[in-house]
Amino acid sequence: MKKTIIVFSGDLDRAMAAFIIANGAAAMGDDVTMFFTFWGLNILRKPEKVKVKKGFLQAMFGWMMPRGAGKLGLSKMNFGGMGASMMKSVMKQKNVATLPELIATAKEQEIKMIACTMSMDVMGITEEEMIDGLEFAGVATYLGEADEANVNLFI
Template identity: 40%
Template sequence: MATKKLSIICFSGDFDKLVAAFTLASGSAACNYEVNIFFTFWGLNAVKHKEGRTIVGKGFLARFFNFLQGGLRNVPMSRLNFLGASPKLMTGMMRKRNVATLKELIEASEALGVNFYACEMSMHILGIELKDFRPSVKEVLGVSRFLEYSEGGEKLFI
């Protein structure tokens, strides 16, 4: 029997889209899928080691830009962000209704063996390094390597 495989290109750094990406990743991994997530541009915020605003990057502009983006604690909603309050309100509603929060979904994905990869080009542009990410980020890849890893499975762009 062939291995079931799901590969997600996580471009968005929006709270609700990250929840969708990690819900699909953890749910698929729980159903014995091989799951790969390729984090690129704003999606990289989901796997930064430091979750708040930090100064990381090479050079002034990269550090300033990464500070403005923040990390997981600073991801906005794609709509109705209400000056940054919506992700906190949504997290509270998720807890109240016993739904896994974004942070819990990321941790579940890690525990279930989801493969996390960072985009080499995005890292180069943003001036960030592998050490700036969670230990679960296995490798820095280019597009061609990601396509090799995702061959034979479903691919989603979020």
């Protein structure tokens, strides 16, 4: 069986849900494709700043958006980042995997992670700014994967 997940949100809680579902499906033997678009691309950004030449608006996008899985806020009750810190603390107490750990597990399970090139262009994100192990493609590639899937989710 095949599953696809569109990851549109860059919120910590939604990213966690996407990766927990993806890893669960892969552990059950399913082929999984995750398609990251718009704010979901921030999950896959390298945490360190990467020097690349950008126009003014693209540089502003990069400055305003969180850089990587460790910098994401919550969709609700974020409280200027305090909510995300509290959530991470509770997750640690309950031995819940962190988002970076879930991403590493997804790579180990060979989950296909595709970064949307159109969204990257619009938001001024370059391939050099993204973590290793990704594919870069457009919506037609995602739709080809979705045509073969029995479950398609939008998070």
